[in-house]
Amino acid sequence: GPFTQMVLGVTMITDVLVIALFAVNSSVVDALLSNLPFDLQFVGILLLEIAIEVGLGYLVGRLLALIMARHAGQWGKGTLLVIIGFGVFTAAHAVRDFSAAYLPFELFLEPLLICLIASFVLANYTPYRTEFMRILEEVSPPIYVVFFTLTGASLALDVLAQTWPIAVALFLARLVAIYAGSFAGGVAARDPMPYNRMSWMTFITQAGVGLGLAKEVSVAYPEWGGSFATLVISVIVVSQLVGPPLFKAAINRVGEAHGRGHGTAGDDREWRALIFGLEGQSVALARLLTSQGWHVRIASRQAGTRPDLDSAGVNITPIQELSLETMHALEAERADAIVTMLSNAENTLVCQTAYEHFGTERLVARMSERDNFDQLRALGVIIVEPSTAMVGLLDQFVRTPVATSLLLGMEEHQSIVDIEMRNPALEGLMVRELRLPLDVLILSIRRGGGMLVSHGYSRLQVGDWITVVGSPESLEIVTNQFVGVPGGVTAVP
Structure with a gap:
């Protein structure tokens, strides 16, 4: 929503400004410690440092683009990125030492600002943004482990024991400043007053940039940097404890959380599907699901004008509008699957309502165009495009005819089902320890939104969705074994 977008934008701008101001303040601190006068020469040196940082950032960004263009593996590129990042920090310290030894002034280059500009160039002026982000996600975990371990090891508890009142005072002062600044900025931007009163709650959290800069201070100024870093890290820790709950509360209060709701689907042994849209394909789908043991209902705004509803042989319910009240009347909270065959905008409305209010696990939308595609994917909707679906189906028949026939239920004595594991007696057992019928094969296990290739x-684990192939008789045995308790969910036909 607009409030969340505003918060993300302000947070990103704040991080950029913090790094830039840190670079300027570092030069000022160097001048104070070196007893340099604040004159035009100092301003010139400061502008020279900024120009060098921008130039180096641009060059590093172009170098990263050359690496991204190479046909190398993800880990190979990731290793080169880490080496270049380390090289930037090493070069910045080398320039500082060289200038202090051979020049009448000292050049302080901020490596974080150089890397920030480099990533900005790569992400906005090259076609490698997506690949770059994916590589960063892959190589970042070990770097985070080392960084936070080093940060924790550098905390001086004896200093913290003496300075904790100052840390609390700094936290409170920061809290007041954030509230005043965010409220004044919101009023100046003419944001809604509820946003202005709550926006401060989203800016309390701080971690990565602040910790990195605090660590830089402790390294650059060993005489007093350690105590200063301990004080700053203490404020960051308090902010991390207070900030996330306040952030969550603010997002919920403005109504932009859009979390998955909780329905009652799966509380009994009957599988229910709700289909929106009345046409030949929806009726055919309803008949097919009914033949597989599903309870299916079709909802349509045009159903009231059709005189041939009884001849369709399926449950068709007329509705007046697509709204939350209508979906409650249709008992959408009990649906195990919701299928939409409407316009793209209407498909998005139904799927978003089902996701937020009922938490429906299986949402399927037939899309005629790619409008709202990303929005539906973010909700976990299975999107079917008729034009590409037919081509993909023919492709599968050519390459894997047997597997495709199984998936489509064309094999008379074989079937594939999804079973939710609810038997606590099987918790923690390995698949090889199960006593399954000989004609049953476990294909995959879905756990927490991820797919595991079974071995x-x-x-x-209880709650796993297990995909099994076998004969109908054997699948019934396996279903009872995995359910294990009365009233448990049976296999999905």
Whole structure:
């Protein structure tokens, strides 16, 4: 929503300004410690440092683009990125030492600002933004582990014991300043008053940039930098404890959380599907699901004008509008699957309502165009494009005819089902320890939104969705084994 977008934008701008101001303040501190006068020469040196940082950042960004253009593996590129990042920090310290030894003034180059400009150039002026972000996600975990371990090891508890009142005072002062600044900025920007009163709650959290800069201070000024870093890190820790709950509360209060709701689907042994849209394909789908043991209802605004509803042989319910009240009347909270065959905008409305208010696990939308595609994907909707679906189906028939026939239910004595594991007696068992019928094969295990390729040493957890292939008789045995309790969810036909 607009409030969340505003918060993200302000947070990113704040991080950029903090790094830039840190570079300027570092030069000022160097001047104070070196007893240099604040004159035009100092301003010239400061502008020279900024120009060098911008130039180096641009060159590093272009170098990164050359690496991204190479046909190398993800880890190979990631290793080069880490080496270049380390090289930037090393070069910045080398320039500072060289200038202090051979020049009448000292050049302080901020490596974080150089890397920031480099990533900005790569992400906005090259076609490698997506790949760059993916590589960063892959290589960042070990770097985070080392960084936060080093940060924790550098905390001086004896200093913290003496300075904790100052840390609390700094935190409170920061809190007041954030509230005043965010409220005044919101009023100046003519944001809604509820946004202005709550925006401060989203800016309390701080971690990465602040910790990195605090660590830089402790390294650059060993005489007093350690105590200063301990004080700053203490404020950051308090902010991390207070900030996230306040952030969550603000997003919820403005109504932009859009979290998954909770319905009652799966509380009994009957599978229910709700289809929006009345046409030949929806009726055919309803009949097919009904033949597989599903309870299906079709909802349509045009159903009231059709005199041939009884001849369709399926449950068709007329509705007046697409709204939350209508979906409650249709018992959408009990639906295990919701299928939409409407316009793209209407598909998005139905799927978003089902996601936020009922938490429906299986949302399927037939899309005629790619409008709202990303929005639906973010909700976890399975999107079917008729033009590409037929081509993909034919492709699968050519390359894997047997597997495709199984998936489509064309094999008379074989079927594929999804079963939710609810038997606590099987918790922690390995797949190879299960006594399954000989004609049953476990294909995959879905856990927490991720797909696991099953093997004999995969351990089961309650709540896993297990995809199984076998004969109908054997699948019934496996279903009872995985459910294990009365009233548990049975296999999905």
